[in-house]
Amino acid sequence: MIQTKPGKQRKLTMKEEFVKTMLKLRLGVDNTTLSVLFNVSIGYVSNLFSTWINFLAQILDPVIKWPDASTWSNYKSHNTFKALVAIQPNGAFTFVSKFWSGNVSDRKITVDSKYIDLISPGDEVMADRGFQIRDLLTLKGAYLNMPPFTNERRNGRGRVLTSKQIIESRKIASLRIHVERAIRRLKSFNMLGGILPLKMKNLSSAMLRVAAAFCNLMPPLSKKFK
Structure with missing residues (x-):
């Protein structure tokens, strides 16, 4: 007998959910396009983005030191x-x-x-x-x-x-x-x-912190200051 976890089954893998979130945050892909790409409803795309952004804002907070x-x-x-x-x-x-x-x-x-x-x-x-x-x-x-x-200037010109x-x-x-x-x-x-x-006003500040955290994971802009 195969036991399954209680609750609603995931429509996407966690990797797919993360990729979908970054496609929207980084590239600005709209919900309609994402729903077609991942074969899910527009409402599902919207709710998933909100969940992931709030989650990433919390776990990536230590990156901004x-x-x-x-x-x-x-x-x-x-x-x-x-x-x-x-x-x-x-x-x-x-x-x-x-x-x-x-x-x-x-x-x-x-x-x-x-x-x-x-x-x-x-x-x-x-x-x-x-x-x-x-x-x-x-x-x-x-x-x-x-x-x-x-x-x-002393002569008053400029x-x-x-x-x-x-x-x-x-x-x-x-x-x-x-x-x-x-x-x-x-x-x-x-x-x-x-x-x-x-x-998306309520998500804007969390999106900002997530983006800043990902920027901090990129190579330093100046090799002089590492």
Whole structure:
């Protein structure tokens, strides 16, 4: 007599379920196409994706590690979301916030996401000029490193950087390249890089963490910082 496990039998193997999930997350394949490819219903595809994304977000969470040392960090005609991410010089994501509404300020996200709580005295954070968080970092004994502002020329014609500022700006630019490359990696997951269906709003933050974790499993963006 053959005994079978109680409960509903799986329509797909775990490997097939994982592949289906990555096809949707990475390539943005729609539910209708996936239902045909795997010979299952559209509803089954949708429920399976939700289950796997939440599962992967939990088991892959340790891949996004906060380091012990220094770290750096309606024109689209759509409802927008944004998140705060922190990246090491080698391109690895060390912090990923949840998604916030696009009209929320960068400062509010930085505070409410508890990012500041992770900062230690002596840490140096690199950020764009729009991040008005110098006072928050100063209270933690940390430093904000951002591109220098230009100075007005003595003759009043145009603006210019000092020699020291030029050197500082070049140094920041060399590190900023890795930030931009890391963000491109994240956006290569098509479900995050394009227009996200509103019905998937509740999964968006989990999808972001899963994608960031998979990015961290890729080779470092800079061999200088491993």
